[in-house]
Structures are given as structure tokens and as C-alpha cells.
Amino acid sequence: MNRKVFQGLIFSAVFSATAMAELPRWEFDDPADAKAWVANGHLADVSCAGGILSARATDWDPFFHCRGLQIPVTPWQMVVLRIKASAPGTGELFWSGTTEGQYGGLSQDKSIRFSVRGGDWEPITLFPFWHTEGVIRQLRLDVFNGAKFEIDWIRIIDWGKDRTPSAVCPPEMTHLEAMWIGDGIPERFAPPLAIDVTEKGWVTLELSSDTSGKADLLWAGESIAGLQTESFDLIGDGKTHPYNLQLEGVPGWKGKIVALGLRFPEKADIQLAAFRLGAEPGGVGEITVRYFGFSDAVNRAERNCDILLQIANRGGALQGIRSIDLNTPPGLSVITSPPVLSNSGLECGQVADYVWQVRADKAGQYPVTVSFSGKGLLPEPKTVVLSFPPPVPILKSDYVPAPRPVKTDVEVLAFYFPGWDNDGKWDCIRNTAPIRKPLLGYYDESNPECVDWQIKWALENGIGGFLVDWYWVQGNQHLTHWFAAYRKARYRDLLKVAIMWANHNPPNTHST
Known part of the structure; x- marks a missing residue:
């Protein structure tokens, strides 16, 4: 039998057996649940009544500690807690498979932070990807000073649903609905995976979004603890665009990937058309404008100034431009133009610069528009308003003029x-x-x-x-x-x- 296949079968069998084990949950209806989570000295008024664990933070490092555990873990588990805080802040969950060593086995690299909005009940869902521990023997829930806390429950849940890890991208990865984990959870994951990405250094997404903002590619490695992320900017025009993420060389992208998912801005309407892993970037070519505006910081009327247009191809296929046109208003003259106002084709990530020299007759604001023509996905016309302040006399000097320091109240x-x-x-x-x-x-x-x-x-x-x-x-x-x-x-x-x-x-x- 092929060695890689055999190792994959062992990997799947181990985690499948672990997934079938019963996972703990603390509902705080039972006094034993409250005794399991011990408050430290920075929490006061600790009580458990009506199924709610309550406490008030009084100092800088308040936490609840749960020891004596024997939790078999897999990559496809999440920790969910329902909490209410009187003020917003940042909490943190620590875990460890040992109780020995510095800080009793706890360390910063075995933790995950979370934000609490405060003021009302809210579910917090954490994806620790703690599978490298094998067994969890302790948990520590850190809250924050200056607030009162109520905890309804803490649960460890298997989101993998006992599915055998797949060595290829499953069909569900093109359907966000099939990657749903739970209501109110922004992270969406494909079913359990065991994909070797040694020869797959690129992730290609094709999607549309009605909201601009940051999105995240999420993954976990077989031999690496913790959630790995790579952010990218969403184009919120409702049109389908290619997104090519180069992960080759990223420390966490190696060996086998056991989880792969996406996180989008809240309430964004996303339509996912493709989600692929490969050795090269993919998708159609698409030219985007990276920058359009002044080339230099200081620009004044009655002087020649440079305008820079920088474009790039975000898609996988070669993409060219038949022509580039610059439109200027009266009073703003074009002194020189780029020698070639077209492009035979840019590869993925390749950048091209075009520079015009212009001159404003007088001080003021001048709208300037650049437009593109040709086949394929090209940018919409882009307009910028260029501001030209009045000219000032240029003092002749053989060297840098002597500094004239300003006085400050504090030393900076x-x-x-x-x-x-x-x-x-x-x-x-x-x-x-x-x-x-x-x-x-x-x-x-x-x-x-x-x-x-x-x-x-x-x-x-x-x-x-x-x-x-x-x-x-x-x-x-x-x-x-x-x-x-x-x-x-x-x-x-x-x-x-x-x-x-x-x-x-x-x-x-x-x-x-």
C-alpha cells in the first residue's frame, strides 16, 4: 500500500475514533459544573444560581480555571460559550495537554482571543484547532477587569459531524450554504480535509460581494496548532471577481491541511462561484487600478507635475488593454503622455505604470478621468480630483537649508x-x-x-x-x-x- 495513503488512513481512523467520544459541556444547572470552573482571586461575588455562573472582575487578571480534564481532541471541534458582560472587552481561552512546565503547562501559543460586545447575552464561538495536543487536560477562561459576567453555558462541539477527511477539495467548497457551521457564526468551513498542499501554493476564489471590506481565508495544518489566516480585500460591487492568494512560503501552509474555510464581513451577501487549490493562480484575467493620482507629494499650479496610473492583473489568465485614455478639464494641460497607452498582456500580480506630465494654469481643483477599452475584465472609468495650490517662490540654495526647529512641550x-x-x-x-x-x-x-x-x-x-x-x-x-x-x-x-x-x-x- 502507498505509504501516504496508509498514513492518511491512520490519520482518519485516529480522528474518527476521537470524534465519536462524548465531548464535555457545562450547563451550570449542576453544582458540579460550577465547581469545575474555579475562579481566581481577581474575581469576586462568584455564584452559581438558576443555571448561570456569575462573577465580578476586581483586578487585572481575572479567570476561571478548569483542571482534571481528559478531552480527546480533533481539528474539527469548536468551543462555544454564551456569556453576558456589563461592559465590552477582550477575553481569552487557554488550553493545554499538560499541567507541567512554566505557567503550569499554559502558554500564549495555546490560546485564542475573542471580543465581547457587552450589555446583552451573546454566543462566542472559538475554533482552537488544538488537535496537536492529543488530549486536553486543562482549560482557562480569561475575562477582563472592570465588568460583571454571567455565563450560561460552555460547550465543546464537534462540527466535523464524524465525516472521514477528504484528500481532495469536496464539492461543498463552492456552496457557502454547505459550509455553514451554525447560526451567527461568521466562519464557514468545508467538511474535514486531509489535503497535501506541498504542490498547491495558490488558492483561487471567484466570488461576488455587495460589501467592501476584509475577508479571511482560514485553514489548519495537520502538524500545526491554531487557526491560520490570510486576509484579502473584497470588492463590494456585486460582480464576480477572481481572488488569487499566494500561500507558497507562508509558514502555516505546508504538509496536510485538515480544515479550510472563509470568513466574510457581517451581513455581506456573498456568492461563491469557485474555490480551488493549485500550483498556479487561476481564474480569468482582470485588470484593476491600484493607484491613480499625483506621483509626488508636492504639486503646485504653473509647474509641471506628474500623474501616475498603476494597474495590475488580479486574475490568473493573461489580460491586456487595447487603449488607455486620460481626460482633463480646461485649464489643465497635458505636457507629455506615456509613449504607449496600451498593454499586450499582464500576468497575475504583474504591475504596469503610466505617467503623464500635466500643468495647471492656476490654483484650483481639477477632475481627471482615466478610462480603458478592450476585451475581458477591465476597470470602470476612474476619476480623481487633483488639487493644485498656488505656486511659491523657490529659494536657490547650494545645499539643504538650515533647519528651523519648532518648540514642543514634550520630547518626541x-x-x-x-x-x-x-x-x-x-x-x-x-x-x-x-x-x-x-x-x-x-x-x-x-x-x-x-x-x-x-x-x-x-x-x-x-x-x-x-x-x-x-x-x-x-x-x-x-x-x-x-x-x-x-x-x-x-x-x-x-x-x-x-x-x-x-x-x-x-x-x-x-x-x-
Whole structure:
């Protein structure tokens, strides 16, 4: 028998046997339930009456502790509690398969946080994916200070419904209704899985949404504890769009995946057309506008200014554009245009930039529209209003003008990461968020003149010093170029600088 198939059968048999075991629930109708969950010293007025466990938090770390458990666990279990708090806050559930070690076996990596709205009864559903523990021997429910709490019940529920894990994506993954877990639970999971994703580094979704916002791909690994997530932005226009998520290289995406699901904004109307795993991105090609607006931070009337259009392909198939048109109002002249106003085809994730140089006759606001033509999924026309303030005289200077520091009531320091010593380092900004282009442009911070500009603008905006990351690993220093430039800067004595030791070394290395 194939070794992988045999291991998969063992995996399925073990978890199937575990799923058939009776899971505990505490309804607090029985005094024994109240005794099982012991309140610590930061909870007062603890009582159990009428099927409700009540307490009042009086200090910074209130919790209920439940020991002496023997709960066989699988990936396909959830913890559900019905709770009422007098105020909003954040709670946390801890679990462990041992009672030994630091903190009695409890640790932050074996916990999950949850939000409580407060003011009324609400169900809280948690997906711990604690299967790597094998058996749970203790639980700890942390509440928060400054509130009164009532707990109706705590239940551990098997949502896998004793189904044998599938080694392929089941048909239910294209039907959100079939991925339903329970009323009021935003997370939707496919039936139990055991899919090897070694050669499946991409997840492709095709869906429509009437609501913009954040959505999450959810999964759990056979050998990794906890819920893994990858967020993506929803387009809320009600139309079907492809969403390609590259998970190859993501630490939690490896080996076998035992659970796979989605979480969408509350009340969003979602229509899921496709949910696929593969070695390459999928779906039709679709061009999107990543950015359209000024290329630089300072733009004034009566001067030539650049407009940047940045587009990308979010789909899996090659997608081109026959023509790109820019429409400007009277008073805003186009000085130069991109040499080519089309695109033969962009691959998934590929970015293309188009730059026009324009000039405003006078100060004011000017609406500018870009439109696209061609076959396939192309963006709707996009309009931005460009604001041109009046021109100001340009003072001639051989070097960076001397700083004029402003007085502040408190001393303000800024954290600084020295990672911008060559043009390629700016690609992470240039290709994803060009709106964050610095006022100084994509500068070389190893140049003392650039550092003097930083010093000038920091001091003139109330920042009196930098806390600069400093890397020292096994006797070697890294990213020291900014310090070298700072030592040569003309205005260095005006800016305070402190070394911030970045002591997050690679595994099996040291800094001594």
C-alpha cells in the first residue's frame, strides 16, 4: 500500500475514533459544573444560581480555571460559550495537554482571543484547532477587569459531524450554504480535509460581494496548532471577481491541511462561484487600478507635475488593454503622455505604470478621468480630483537649508528602520502603495545630504530624535549605512539619535 495513503488512513481512523467520544459541556444547572470552573482571586461575588455562573472582575487578571480534564481532541471541534458582560472587552481561552512546565503547562501559543460586545447575552464561538495536543487536560477562561459576567453555558462541539477527511477539495467548497457551521457564526468551513498542499501554493476564489471590506481565508495544518489566516480585500460591487492568494512560503501552509474555510464581513451577501487549490493562480484575467493620482507629494499650479496610473492583473489568465485614455478639464494641460497607452498582456500580480506630465494654469481643483477599452475584465472609468495650490517662490540654495526647529512641550522621538539604501529596496512601496512615496522621493539614505533633509524635516515638525534599529549578529553588524551617513551630515548635532538594539536574531545565532 502507498505509504501516504496508509498514513492518511491512520490519520482518519485516529480522528474518527476521537470524534465519536462524548465531548464535555457545562450547563451550570449542576453544582458540579460550577465547581469545575474555579475562579481566581481577581474575581469576586462568584455564584452559581438558576443555571448561570456569575462573577465580578476586581483586578487585572481575572479567570476561571478548569483542571482534571481528559478531552480527546480533533481539528474539527469548536468551543462555544454564551456569556453576558456589563461592559465590552477582550477575553481569552487557554488550553493545554499538560499541567507541567512554566505557567503550569499554559502558554500564549495555546490560546485564542475573542471580543465581547457587552450589555446583552451573546454566543462566542472559538475554533482552537488544538488537535496537536492529543488530549486536553486543562482549560482557562480569561475575562477582563472592570465588568460583571454571567455565563450560561460552555460547550465543546464537534462540527466535523464524524465525516472521514477528504484528500481532495469536496464539492461543498463552492456552496457557502454547505459550509455553514451554525447560526451567527461568521466562519464557514468545508467538511474535514486531509489535503497535501506541498504542490498547491495558490488558492483561487471567484466570488461576488455587495460589501467592501476584509475577508479571511482560514485553514489548519495537520502538524500545526491554531487557526491560520490570510486576509484579502473584497470588492463590494456585486460582480464576480477572481481572488488569487499566494500561500507558497507562508509558514502555516505546508504538509496536510485538515480544515479550510472563509470568513466574510457581517451581513455581506456573498456568492461563491469557485474555490480551488493549485500550483498556479487561476481564474480569468482582470485588470484593476491600484493607484491613480499625483506621483509626488508636492504639486503646485504653473509647474509641471506628474500623474501616475498603476494597474495590475488580479486574475490568473493573461489580460491586456487595447487603449488607455486620460481626460482633463480646461485649464489643465497635458505636457507629455506615456509613449504607449496600451498593454499586450499582464500576468497575475504583474504591475504596469503610466505617467503623464500635466500643468495647471492656476490654483484650483481639477477632475481627471482615466478610462480603458478592450476585451475581458477591465476597470470602470476612474476619476480623481487633483488639487493644485498656488505656486511659491523657490529659494536657490547650494545645499539643504538650515533647519528651523519648532518648540514642543514634550520630547518626541521616532522609530527608524534603516532599510532604504538602494533603489530596489523601494519596490515594496513603489509596486504596492505608491501613495506612500516619500516627500524626498525614493531616496538613498546612505547619502549624507538625504539624511540632512530628514533632520531638517524632523526638527521642523516637532521630532527631536530617531531611535534607529541596530543589528549585531555573531560579531557582525548590518544596515549601518544610515549611521555612516549621519556621521557625515552637516546638521547631525541638532538631532538626537539612540541605538535601538534589534535583538531578533536568526535561529541558532547569538549577539554576544
